[in-house]
Amino acid sequence: MDKLTVIKIGGNVIDNPAALKRFLTAFAGLPTAKLLIHGGGKVATQVAEKLGIQTTMVEGRRITDQPMLEVVTMVYGGLVNKQIVAQLQSLDVNAIGMTGADAGTVLARKRPVKDIDYGMVGDIEEVDSGQIQFFLRQNLTPVFAPITYSTAGDLLNTNADTMASAIAVDMAHHNDVTLIYCFEKKGVLKDPTDDNSVINELTPALYADYKAAGAINKGMIPKLDNAFRALENGVSKVIICHADEVAEAVKQGAGTTLKK
């Protein structure tokens, strides 16, 4: 099977034009077929504030009401996605920006209301990896904004880490997939206060130990849960590294590599 590198970049890279340019240049140079999923960064929050849209929090979690969905659609699906596409075109990558609604690539379902009504948030139901494969065969590089759609015609806000994991898993039916989460640290850290305490290899047993000890906590937990899920479901390799190390990660490994 052909190699495919699925990369997720977080908001911190998007918020920093110089970092984004470095990343996109490295991304453009990757030797395999590739696919990018981007987060949103602070721009959405800034735009929402300027538009006078309140961020609704329920039990510490952000709710996507209709006005916030519109902001997310504008900023992630429009501004960020198209700026990345245009930059990639200038780097000779024939990028095609999309949300999950485009070409019906990532179908979701509005999250059912249990204790909390998250609003217009989508849980992924189905990835059309055949359709994505068709773009790759045409030498196009899909660039996904973290937005999905429902059969009812709604757009839905979806976590970018989860979207990357779901796409990687489904693409593993067609490709030998490496999934790379790029973020602002050099990898998963043993000691969150020491940027050089990168764990080179992480197994589920080690992950459990670090969680129990509190060394891995907060936002890293859902990220790693997504990452291990991908590994258990057909993705060949999962790496978590700094956005500046993506070329090394693909070449010889960098940051933290997850092992089954």
Added chain:
Amino acid sequence: MDKLTVIKIGGNVIDNPAALKRFLTAFAGLPTAKLLIHGGGKVATQVAEKLGIQTTMVEGRRITDQPMLEVVTMVYGGLVNKQIVAQLQSLDVNAIGMTGADAGTVLARKRPVKDIDYGMVGDIEEVDSGQIQFFLRQNLTPVFAPITYSTAGDLLNTNADTMASAIAVDMAHHNDVTLIYCFEKKGVLKDPTDDNSVINELTPALYADYKAAGAINKGMIPKLDNAFRALENGVSKVIICHADEVAEAVKQGAGTTLKK
């Protein structure tokens, strides 16, 4: 050659959710392969105002400075484009939303500064109709926002009428193309104050007469110039009609049909 209907809808349809839904339902039911180019509507102006971005006018013409380009990219390329795509998906049309930057479909050049610096405005250089044809063959329906890109990696604001005309002309290499401009009137009017004074057939000679008499004026002139240019460059049929009459226009004609 296979028939292809290229349709441009204007801002007035986009500003009215009920009218947009009616239009998209008719569009979904068209019997030919199809492609949509949409304008922006008032949302961009409203968002710009709320964000405190001034609209710069020079000699009565709007200038696209960098902040305004970002608004246009958000609103046209994100919000409007993705809402249309999601609605079309719910109508069983496998729509794929794009700007000219996506898949390198519509390359432009920043308009050279002569008397006026229009800012980030793109004059179309090249349409990759082969790429668009490839989407159509895959049973995808492209939905274009009026944004193009330059080889330097810039996004550029481009007039939607011009973009529709340029795409239609280039697609005529592959297809028997009908180009339809949908707007808020029933067609080109003999008397701008009488909505029922539709000119059924318009030739270049008649057009010249109506222009000389002042019956056709203002915004209709660039629209008709674009329309006649398409007809002279390989497009089989050009129609200008109300958005509610698009099904009739494709079936037996409606509004104003341009003749060579």
